[in-house]
Amino acid sequence: MMSVETAARPVGAEATPAPLVSMPPMPASWSSLGRAFVCSARHRAGAPAFADSTGAALSYRQALIKALALGRVLERVIGPARNVGVLLPPTCAGAVTNLALTLRGRVPVNLNYTANQESVDSAVDQAQITHVLSSKRMLDRIPLRPKGQLVVLEDVAKLVGPLDKAWAASVALLIPISAMGSVLPGLKHEDLDAPATIIFTSGSTGQPKGVVLTHRNILSNARQIESHIHLTPADVVLGILPFFHSFGFTVPLWTVACIGLKGVYHTNPLDAQVIAKLTREHKATVILATPTFVRGYLKRCKKEDFSSVRLLVLGAEKLKPELAGQIREAWGIDPLEGYGCTETGPVVSVNSPYERKATDGRPVPGNRPGTVGQPMPGTTIKTIDPETGADLPPGREGIICVKGPQIMPGYLDRPDATSEVLQSGWYSTGDLGLVDPDGFLSITDRLSRFSKVAGEMVPHGVVESAINEAAGGGGDQVAVVTSLPDPKRGERLVVLHTPGLAMSPQDVARRLQSGTLPKLWIPSADDFVAVEEIPVLGSGKLDLRRLREIARERLGG
Numbered sequence: 350m351m352s353v354e355t356a357a358r359p360v361g362a363e364a365t366p367a368p369l370v371s372m373p374p375m376p377a378s379w380s381s382l383g384r385a386f387v388c389s390a391r392h393r394a395g396a397p398a399f400a401d402s403t404g405a406a407l408s409y410r411q412a413l414i415k416a417l418a419l420g421r422v423l424e425r426v427i428g429p430a431r432n433v434g435v436l437l438p439p440t441c442a443g444a445v446t447n448l449a450l451t452l453r454g455r456v457p458v459n460l461n462y463t464a465n466q467e468s469v470d471s472a473v474d475q476a477q478i479t480h481v482l483s484s485k486r487m488l489d490r491i492p493l494r495p496k497g498q499l500v501v502l503e504d505v506a507k508l509v510g511p512l513d514k515a516w517a518a519s520v521a522l523l524i525p526i527s528a529m530g531s532v533l534p535g536l537k538h539e540d541l542d543a544p545a546t547i548i549f550t551s552g553s554t555g556q557p558k559g560v561v562l563t564h565r566n567i568l569s570n571a572r573q574i575e576s577h578i579h580l581t582p583a584d585v586v587l588g589i590l591p592f593f594h595s596f597g598f599t600v601p602l603w604t605v606a607c608i609g610l611k612g613v614y615h616t617n618p619l620d621a622q623v624i625a626k627l628t629r630e631h632k633a634t635v636i637l638a639t640p641t642f643v644r645g646y647l648k649r650c651k652k653e654d655f656s657s658v659r660l661l662v663l664g665a666e667k668l669k670p671e672l673a674g675q676i677r678e679a680w681g682i683d684p685l686e687g688y689g690c691t692e693t694g695p696v697v698s699v700n701s702p703y704e705r706k707a708t709d710g711r712p713v714p715g716n717r718p719g720t721v722g723q724p725m726p727g728t729t730i731k732t733i734d735p736e737t738g739a740d741l742p743p744g745r746e747g748i749i750c751v752k753g754p755q756i757m758p759g760y761l762d763r764p765d766a767t768s769e770v771l772q773s774g775w776y777s778t779g780d781l782g783l784v785d786p787d788g789f790l791s792i793t794d795r796l797s798r799f800s801k802v803a804g805e806m807v808p809h810g811v812v813e814s815a816i817n818e819a820a821g822g823g824g825d826q827v828a829v830v831t832s833l834p835d836p837k838r839g840e841r842l843v844v845l846h847t848p849g850l851a852m853s854p855q856d857v858a859r860r861l862q863s864g865t866l867p868k869l870w871i872p873s874a875d876d877f878v879a880v881e882e883i884p885v886l887g888s889g890k891l892d893l894r895r896l897r898e899i900a901r902e903r904l905g906g
Contacts, residue, residue, distance in 0.1 A: 372727025
């Protein structure tokens with residue numbers, strides 16, 4: 350049973366800023382994700398749709414036929430299950446499986462195969478999943494065995510008979526799109542506000558919550574992205590983010606499928622040489638990644654590997670100026686930093702290589718380094734006071750709130766958690782930032798990445814930057830900050846650092862003491878913890894929960 354609720358109390362409703370750019374209308378055929386894909390498949394029949402590092406490749410016609418045949422067989426295998434678990438990496442098979450479930454009116458729930466068993470089982474329980482689709486190859490690679498009945502795709506493929514293939518080809522090639530609802534449940538009862546997927550949050554600060562994203566959310570975000578960065582059917586999108594991540598689900602899968610682009614997939618975003626090979630061979634024009642992933646590519650790949658790339662969009666973590674400079678020098682590409690949340694479909698804002706308009710209508714360059722760009726068309730951003738909830742004027746730092754058609758209706762069966770962050774359509778991100786007079790958004794920190802030390806709020810990000818600069822990390826992140834309870838000061842800062850720390854903790858602390866960082870913000874040398882690597886999630890974000898666990902294990906508290 351799915352239920353989502355939003356609170357009725359408005360947040361700063363008296364001073365609602367207008368979106369910089371109104372959202373272009375969605376095509377009439379975009380009445381659901383399934384119908385949008387079917388229209389792409391009909392209009393782009395022979396064009397390449399999906400390819401992956403296994404050598405698999407599908408045209409739009411082939412992808413539609415395979416999705417129809419698979420969906421027909423799955424209907425017999427999984428019965429009436431509404432929410433269906435998917436435990437597959439980004440591949441052609443993973444894409445077709447999601448398409449097949451959607452065309453059948455099911456809700457694919459892509460499970461996080463980089464999470465622990467407890468988190469995955471929690472997601473299965475919350476979404477009332479009875480069947481999980483996976484593959485033998487995938488199950489051999491991971492230790493997870495989710496709850497529910499495992500359905501192995503290799504076994505399902507053997508059940509696809511001649512009648513299933515003939516039926517799929519007939520529907521794909523002969524039945525008018527307007528009549529497909531008679532044979533496809535996903536096109537019969539279309540409702541833009543029906544759940545299209547459930548994306549579970551990483552659980553980096555607690556148990557994962559199920560974010561319900563609707564057909565309207567994902568289609569709106571696809572249309573916004575298409576308009577904002579000028580995507581065309583000639584674009585080839587490199588899909589290295591997993592489908593259990595909202596960015597991986599919305600952009601390399603559904604934005605590609607709805608607009609009629611080509612998606613190229615690989616299972617591991619850290620495989621720099623494979624990424625370079627795919628980019629070179631398929632002439633990828635758009636890469637969506639994180640700064641952490643790209644840092645690895647810079648070290649292991651050649652400039653010519655990325656000569657076809659026109660858009661390099663980075664998110665999930667702050668893009669440091671040193672790394673941006675290295676990308677420009679090595680590849681001749683201006684990286685575009687963007688921002689989003691699972692709850693926002695996910696894209697909220699992104700820099701653009703194209704000229705934009707300021708709030709007063711003046712033309713301005715679309716890429717403003719140091720910011721995460723202007724909001725998506727039809728999206729409104731404001732900041733509010735963390736204490737009072739009052740709206741703040743442009744240029745004042747506060748909690749970032751977002752309103753737009755891509756905002757989730759709420760968390761799965763969690764009206765309490767929903768009402769904490771969603772009020773009158775405004776989503777409170779929990780991130781701190783400011784909007785400059787031209788409408789560009791800057792992220793300054795996250796509320797969950799603050800510690801209250803002796804009554805003062807200390808931002809982890811600022812302390813991290815000072816430590817990495819003082820320790821000479823060469824642009825790499827060699828230290829991260831977390832916190833532990835402290836009986837005297839409330840909390841104390843703990844620094845986890847890799848062998849890349851170029852000096853001793855004592856020397857780092859002494860160098861910080863002579864700098865501009867407030868003395869209260871400087872961690873004790875005794876609270877530095879050496880680790881082999883900094884724990885990150887599958888999306889490339891810091892694993893905040895694991896950071897605290899390591900600190901507690903090593904230092905107690």
